[in-house]
Amino acid sequence: MTRVDNKERVLRLMGILSEETDEDHELSLDDIINRFKQMFGPEVKLNKNSLKDDLEHLIRNNFDVTINQEKEGLPKYYSHQYRLFELYELRMLIDAVVSAKFISKKETRQLTGKIKRLTSLHQGKKLHNEIQIDSSIKSESPYIRLAIHDIHEAIAERRMITFQYGRYDVKKQFNLSHEGKLYKVKPYALAWANDFYYLIAYYFEADEIRHYRVDRLRNVEPLSETFPYQPFDVSKYVQSTFHMFAGDEEWIKVSFQNHLINVIIDKFGKDVDIQRDGEDHFILTTKARVSSGLVNWILNFGSQARVISPPSLVETVKTEVSKLHSLYHSG
Known part of the structure; x- marks a missing residue:
C-alpha cells in the first residue's frame, strides 16, 4: 500500500485545488482522493479526516479554500477561487x-x-x-530577450553599456551601422512606442541623447563603468518625438480640423495646449522634436492639418507636398 508523506500530501492538495478548481469548478473529498489515486496509484492510503485537517491547515495559513455545502447532510465541495489576476x-x-x-x-x-x-x-x-494579428510581423531575433534583461540591469545599476547597431537593406540583409564599431552610451530608460522597445540613452560620441530600437541592437554588454544619477522624464521625451525620429526640440503650432481632437489627446494627453481657431478648427501648441517623423505625422492628416509655425517647418512641409505632387504628375 502506497503512503504519501504528510508534507507532500499538503503540497499536492494545494496543486489540485489551484489547477482544477475555481468559482465554477469544485471538488468533493471523494474527488480529491480520486486525484491522489491518479497520481500515486489505486493503492494509495488516504482518509478523509487527514484531508480535512490539511484543508484546515491551508485555510489557517491564508491559502484560499472556499467550502460549499448547500444543505446539511450533503457532501461539502472545495475550491480555490482567489487568484492574483482576474x-x-x-x-x-x-x-x-x-x-x-x-x-x-x-x-x-x-x-x-x-x-x-x-x-x-x-x-x-x-x-x-x-486577438488575431499577422504573425509574419513578429520578430525572429533571438537577441531581444537578453538585450532587454541586460539593459534593465544596467539602468538599475547606472552602468554604461556598449553595443552594435544595424538595419535591414532592400535585400533583407542586416547590416551593422557605424562600420560595426561599438556605441558607448549611458542608458537612461527603456520605452515602449510604436509596438517596439526603444533604448533612450546619452551617446558620448555625438554628445546628445538618442534612442535605439532594441531589436536592432547586437552584442549588448554592460560595463563596470558607472555614471551618477540624472533625472530624466521618459514620458516627455517620447511624447515630443514622432514615430521615434530624433531631432531638435522646438515650439510648433498646427491647426487641425475639430474632428481630430481625439487623435491629438491620444498623442499628447488631456493637458495639451489647444485653442479654438474659428468654428471648424483648433490650434495645437506644443514642444516637439522637428524631424522627418514629425513631417510625416503631419502629412498623415492631408488637408485636415496646416502648420502655422515655426517658418522652417512650414517650408519643409511645403517642399514635401510639392515633391508628392510631382511624384504623381510626372510623365
Missing part, C-alpha cells in the same frame, strides 16, 4: 504579448502558456482566443 487581466496580458512585434513567435507561445498557468486549467482554456 481572468480579464490575464486576457489583456496575453493580448499584449501576442500584439508585441518584438516578441518572437516561439517566445509568444512560451509566455502565453505561462500566463495561462496563473489560473485554473478550466479558465486557462478560455484564454485560447487571443
Whole structure:
C-alpha cells in the first residue's frame, strides 16, 4: 500500500485545488482522493479526516479554500477561487504579448502558456482566443530577450553599456551601422512606442541623447563603468518625438480640423495646449522634436492639418507636398 508523506500530501492538495478548481469548478473529498489515486496509484492510503485537517491547515495559513455545502447532510465541495489576476487581466496580458512585434513567435507561445498557468486549467482554456494579428510581423531575433534583461540591469545599476547597431537593406540583409564599431552610451530608460522597445540613452560620441530600437541592437554588454544619477522624464521625451525620429526640440503650432481632437489627446494627453481657431478648427501648441517623423505625422492628416509655425517647418512641409505632387504628375 502506497503512503504519501504528510508534507507532500499538503503540497499536492494545494496543486489540485489551484489547477482544477475555481468559482465554477469544485471538488468533493471523494474527488480529491480520486486525484491522489491518479497520481500515486489505486493503492494509495488516504482518509478523509487527514484531508480535512490539511484543508484546515491551508485555510489557517491564508491559502484560499472556499467550502460549499448547500444543505446539511450533503457532501461539502472545495475550491480555490482567489487568484492574483482576474481572468480579464490575464486576457489583456496575453493580448499584449501576442500584439508585441518584438516578441518572437516561439517566445509568444512560451509566455502565453505561462500566463495561462496563473489560473485554473478550466479558465486557462478560455484564454485560447487571443486577438488575431499577422504573425509574419513578429520578430525572429533571438537577441531581444537578453538585450532587454541586460539593459534593465544596467539602468538599475547606472552602468554604461556598449553595443552594435544595424538595419535591414532592400535585400533583407542586416547590416551593422557605424562600420560595426561599438556605441558607448549611458542608458537612461527603456520605452515602449510604436509596438517596439526603444533604448533612450546619452551617446558620448555625438554628445546628445538618442534612442535605439532594441531589436536592432547586437552584442549588448554592460560595463563596470558607472555614471551618477540624472533625472530624466521618459514620458516627455517620447511624447515630443514622432514615430521615434530624433531631432531638435522646438515650439510648433498646427491647426487641425475639430474632428481630430481625439487623435491629438491620444498623442499628447488631456493637458495639451489647444485653442479654438474659428468654428471648424483648433490650434495645437506644443514642444516637439522637428524631424522627418514629425513631417510625416503631419502629412498623415492631408488637408485636415496646416502648420502655422515655426517658418522652417512650414517650408519643409511645403517642399514635401510639392515633391508628392510631382511624384504623381510626372510623365
